[in-house]
Amino acid sequence: MFKKSFVVFMSLLLVLSMLFVGCAKEEAAPEETAPAAEEAAPEEALKVGFVYVGPIGDGGWSYSHNEGRLYLEEQLGVETLYKESVPEGPEVEKVMKDMIDQGAKAIFVTSFGYMDYVVNVAEEFPEVTFMHCSGYKDAPNMNNYFGRIYEARYLSGIVAGLKTETDKIGYVAAYEIPEVIRGINAFTLGVQSVNEDATVAVRWTHTWYDPAKEKEAAKALLDEGVDVIAQHQDTAGPQQAAEERGAFSIGYHTDMKDTAPNAYMTAPIWDWGPYYTEQVEKIMNGEWTNEPYWGGMEDGVVKLAELTENAPEGAQAAVDEALQALKEGTLSVFAGPIYDQEGNMMVEEGTEMSDGDMLSMGWFVKGVEGKIE
Amino acid sequence: MAIIVFLNAAVQAGTPLLFATLGEIMTEKVGNLNLGVEGLMLMGAVAGFEIGLVTSNAYMALLGAAIAGAFGGLIFAFLTVSLKANQVVTGLSLTILGTGLSGFAGKSLMGKVVPENVGHFFKAFEIPLLKDIPILGQILFNQNIFIYFGYFMAVVLGIYMYKTRWGLNMRMVGENPSAADASGININIYKYVHILAGGALCGLGGAYLSLVYVPAWQENVTAGRGWIAVALVIFSTWNPNKAVLGAYFFGGLDIIGFRLQKFDISISQYIVDMFPYLATIIVLIMISMRKSRENMPPEGLGNPYFREER
Numbered sequence: 015m016f017k018k019s020f021v022v023f024m025s026l027l028l029v030l031s032m033l034f035v036g037c038a039k040e041e042a043a044p045e046e047t048a049p050a051a052e053e054a055a056p057e058e059a060l061k062v063g064f065v066y067v068g069p070i071g072d073g074g075w076s077y078s079h080n081e082g083r084l085y086l087e088e089q090l091g092v093e094t095l096y097k098e099s100v101p102e103g104p105e106v107e108k109v110m111k112d113m114i115d116q117g118a119k120a121i122f123v124t125s126f127g128y129m130d131y132v133v134n135v136a137e138e139f140p141e142v143t144f145m146h147c148s149g150y151k152d153a154p155n156m157n158n159y160f161g162r163i164y165e166a167r168y169l170s171g172i173v174a175g176l177k178t179e180t181d182k183i184g185y186v187a188a189y190e191i192p193e194v195i196r197g198i199n200a201f202t203l204g205v206q207s208v209n210e211d212a213t214v215a216v217r218w219t220h221t222w223y224d225p226a227k228e229k230e231a232a233k234a235l236l237d238e239g240v241d242v243i244a245q246h247q248d249t250a251g252p253q254q255a256a257e258e259r260g261a262f263s264i265g266y267h268t269d270m271k272d273t274a275p276n277a278y279m280t281a282p283i284w285d286w287g288p289y290y291t292e293q294v295e296k297i298m299n300g301e302w303t304n305e306p307y308w309g310g311m312e313d314g315v316v317k318l319a320e321l322t323e324n325a326p327e328g329a330q331a332a333v334d335e336a337l338q339a340l341k342e343g344t345l346s347v348f349a350g351p352i353y354d355q356e357g358n359m360m361v362e363e364g365t366e367m368s369d370g371d372m373l374s375m376g377w378f379v380k381g382v383e384g385k386i387e
Numbered sequence: 388m389a390i391i392v393f394l395n396a397a398v399q400a401g402t403p404l405l406f407a408t409l410g411e412i413m414t415e416k417v418g419n420l421n422l423g424v425e426g427l428m429l430m431g432a433v434a435g436f437e438i439g440l441v442t443s444n445a446y447m448a449l450l451g452a453a454i455a456g457a458f459g460g461l462i463f464a465f466l467t468v469s470l471k472a473n474q475v476v477t478g479l480s481l482t483i484l485g486t487g488l489s490g491f492a493g494k495s496l497m498g499k500v501v502p503e504n505v506g507h508f509f510k511a512f513e514i515p516l517l518k519d520i521p522i523l524g525q526i527l528f529n530q531n532i533f534i535y536f537g538y539f540m541a542v543v544l545g546i547y548m549y550k551t552r553w554g555l556n557m558r559m560v561g562e563n564p565s566a567a568d569a570s571g572i573n574i575n576i577y578k579y580v581h582i583l584a585g586g587a588l589c590g591l592g593g594a595y596l597s598l599v600y601v602p603a604w605q606e607n608v609t610a611g612r613g614w615i616a617v618a619l620v621i622f623s624t625w626n627p628n629k630a631v632l633g634a635y636f637f638g639g640l641d642i643i644g645f646r647l648q649k650f651d652i653s654i655s656q657y658i659v660d661m662f663p664y665l666a667t668i669i670v671l672i673m674i675s676m677r678k679s680r681e682n683m684p685p686e687g688l689g690n691p692y693f694r695e696e697r
Contacts (some may be wrong), residue, residue: 069496071606170532172405220656227641230400234645237392245650249605272467272498273603385651 023204060120060298062086062290063113064096065106067125071225074248074267078284079147080122085287090294092347102127110135111169114142120182120297122290123147132156143297148193150305159289162310164200164372166282168347169318170264171204171335174212174242175277176326177262178205179214184235186252188222190386192375194246199379200347208383209334215240216384225251233294236261243277253278256342262324269319279325283317308369312341349370353380391501393646394526394639398534399657401638403428403600405537407616408623408630412458415550415620417581418615418687419467424589425613426485427459432591432597432608433489439501439598445508449591449596457583459485464582468575472693482613491605501602507598509533510612533599537631538566540588544627557581563683564686564692566603581624592616611628618667624674624682 064083066076074100083094093182095118097109106128110121114135120143123132131150136144136156144156152158174183183205187194203216215238217231228251232243236259244264245252255273256263263274265281289309296302309315318337321330339345354360354377361367376386407424421427435452439445456585463481496534504634511530517528527538559567562578568574596608615637622637623629644659674682 035656069606070492071494073605081679085656088612167423180601217648218656219645220660221610223607225605225608226400226596226612229394229601230642233396234642234649236651239645249601250603251601251605252603254601254603315421385646 046298046337050320059093060294061093061095061117062294063110063116063118063121064094065100065109065113065121065123065125065128066096066098067102067127068223068248069098072248073250075284076124078267079122079286080284081291082284083122086290086294088119088294089287089291090298092294100128104131107131107135107175109143114139114164119143120145120186120294124193130159131328136304140354143302145293154304157227157304157306159293159307159309161284161286161313162308163282163284163316164196165311165347166316166318167197167201168207168340169203169336170282171201171206172208172327172332172336173329174201174262174264175207175209177279178209178212178242180239180241181209182238182240183212183214183242183244184232184240184356185214185216185384186228186231186235186243187218188214188247189220190218192373195245195378196372196375198382198384199375202379202381203347203352204336205338206224212381214244214382214384216382218363218384218387219247221247223248225249225254226347228252229255232256250274265319277324278322278328280321281319281350283319285317289313289315295362311337311341354378355380355382389646391522391525393643395529396642397601397639398526398530398635398644399638401635402534402537403595403612404637405541405611405634406592406595406618406629407589408530408634409540409595409627410590410592410626410628411616411620412623412625413544413581413585414460414463416561416625416685417578417689418564418685418692419463419578420474420478420689420692421460421481421582421585422465422475422617423459423463423481423485423613424616425609425611426482426488427456427589428593428609428613429485429489429607429682430459430593431456432593433492434570434590435497435594436460436496436499436501436597436604437492439505440496440499443504445505445598448505449594449664452590452594454590456593459476459590460583461579462581463586467691468578468582470663471693474689474691476540480573486607488536492576493604493606497606499604501598503525503567505598506602509602521689526638530549531599532697533595541627541631548627558685561687568694571612589616596687600643608653615663618636621684622663622670624670639665 018172056378062178066079068076070076070080087094095113095116100106100109102125113121122145124147124299126148129146129151130148131142133151133153136153140155148159148160149158185198198216205214215235217235218225219231221227228247228249234257236255241260242258245253245266250270250273253263253265253270256277257274262279263277265278268283270281349360350365351363352361407428411424430454434455435448438451439448459481463477466477467474511529511531514528516526556572557577560574564574593609619633623633640659640662644654644656
């Protein structure tokens with residue numbers, strides 16, 4: 015008797031849990047969003063697809079692209095499709111083809127590792143427009159686009175440089191790739207523009223996403239006496255370390271004020287919405303070209319998040335001044351003279367680094383303590 | 388004293404591994420191989436965080452995490468003990484289920500932080516007297532309550548497994564279920580109880596990550612630690628006391644790279660990440676070479692028990 019009712023109970027439990035999982039799946043992966051307002055749609059309704067490498071809930075990279083998608087919907091009333099957590103492998107081709115089957119005429123593919131697959135699919139579907147983020151290959155119907163986040167990092171470096179009392183700043187970084195190195199260099203140049211003695215110590219984590227590990231890297235830095243932590247990572251782990259130790263921090267991707275209220279000062283952040291809107295408008299008007307895009311502060315695609323009360327006095331003024339100069343073109347982050355760690359002149363006075371050199375940057379500027387493996 | 392600071396941090400980094408390893412030891416000791424540790428940890432992480440957020444009560448949060456882990460254990464036990472499903476497949480699907488569930492339940496938690504009083508509950512404090520032990524005192528006895536609970540669990544589990552009748556019975560169920568059955572031990576009850584308790588421990592391991600280690604919600608906070616725990620069980624030869632050493636050792640390995648980079652000694656992180664598995668393989672080889680009964684995996688591990696076939 016007991017046994018029978020037990021089995022019945024367990025089966026019920028199992029069925030219920032399956033149901034729950036079923037619901038969960040349905041809710042967790044909505045691939046299609048409701049069509050937006052009709053009136054704004056042009057004669058030929060355009061469907062736009064988005065491919066994300068992580069979950070929207072990462073609060074970082076994919077989140078920022080999704081914010082851009084929502085902005086686009088709101089501005090133009092176009093219909094969008096999206097797919098989260100798509101691995102950087104052949105699978106992405108299927109995802110893109112699915113989107114084309116569903117009527118997508120333009121697709122934003124938002125991670126470096128998709129590049130070659132986008133090229134393949136672009137060849138197969140010449141009538142569809144592809145925009146690939148952070149890569150370097152293109153095709154007649156495919157461009158690549160990215161933002162000069164290093165400009166925002168330069169500004170955040172100013173805040174850190176003014177804040178530090180030990181003249182030692184920590185930087186938790188993911189991988190030794192040009193994008194990250196460029197960011198560290200720009201940050202350091204920002205620091206040194208206001209505080210010549212300060213140095214920036216770098217720790218590599220070799221992961222984009224591991225909150226615990228990122229926190230440990232920050233803790234190691236704090237144990238060495240740094241009092242400001244910056245990061246090129248996708249989670250708020252380093253912010254937590256700073257919060258716990260009563261130090262200060264610079265975030266990345268999004269405003270991390272709530273995660274570390276006593277530490278967080280500001281963050282370099284992305285704002286893709288205006289660019290996405292502009293591109294889709296161009297496609298609708300038939301003016302789109304495959305010109306590569308690398309926008310900076312003046313376009314608003316990269317920004318510095320609002321400074322919190324943890325930021326030092328005078329930081330706002332210093333940031334505003336530099337921002338103004340960046341926008342007007344009187345200031346360039348990688349303008350000479352710039353020396354590398356050994357003191358060799360890398361960029362001569364009066365010259366500026368070319369985009370090509372920036373994109374392949376593989377050395378640290380003077381003042382960075384760390385090694386590129 | 389950089390080394391003491393480092394070892395202190397190593398204990399913290401090893402604690403989630405310790406809980407998960409102890410949980411998996413309990414599960415494997417009754418003969419069931421649960422590869423769903425990662426999933427159980429994530430279920431515990433999200434449940435502990437959510438409940439901690441809603442109730443602002445650390446005890447409730449811990450209880451919630453343990454129950455969530457035990458719930459995962461229940462699914463596993465029902466499928467593998469009652470229905471005698473394949474343990475490997477069930478465990479793997481539990482990983483996927485747990486990852487999905489925690490991601491789904493965590494959608495609304497994004498960017499949320501552990502309430503202040505819960506955070507305060509998990510603040511490190513020194514234990515009087517013990518803290519004065521040279522070196523060890525500052526490494527082991529200047530930690531938070533969760534870590535002390537970890538020591539306690541390891542010791543209790545060691546005593547339970549090797550010094551009590553229930554522990555003997557439990558090991559017998561894992562080694563030779565037919566003999567245990569013949570001697571009047573209720574196999575299913577033993578399996579259910581230990582798998583559920585093991586799941587609860589895994590859930591607590593996950594909750595340590597979401598409540599204490601990184602006290603803000605981050606999706607997939609375990610980042611593969613559940614798998615290291617599975618390897619650690621073998622490394623510690625199914626012994627809870629060795630599991631303590633193993634967990635802190637691997638915890639230290641996980642973070643040592645950051646401390647060495649300062650001295651311009653760079654061990655590639657890929658080597659460091661590989662090490663737990665490498666060490667496990669070495670231990671496996673050593674076990675099979677020395678053929679010591681004590682260090683062998685439970686004989687009935689991975690096999691469903693059919694009474695009719697005994």
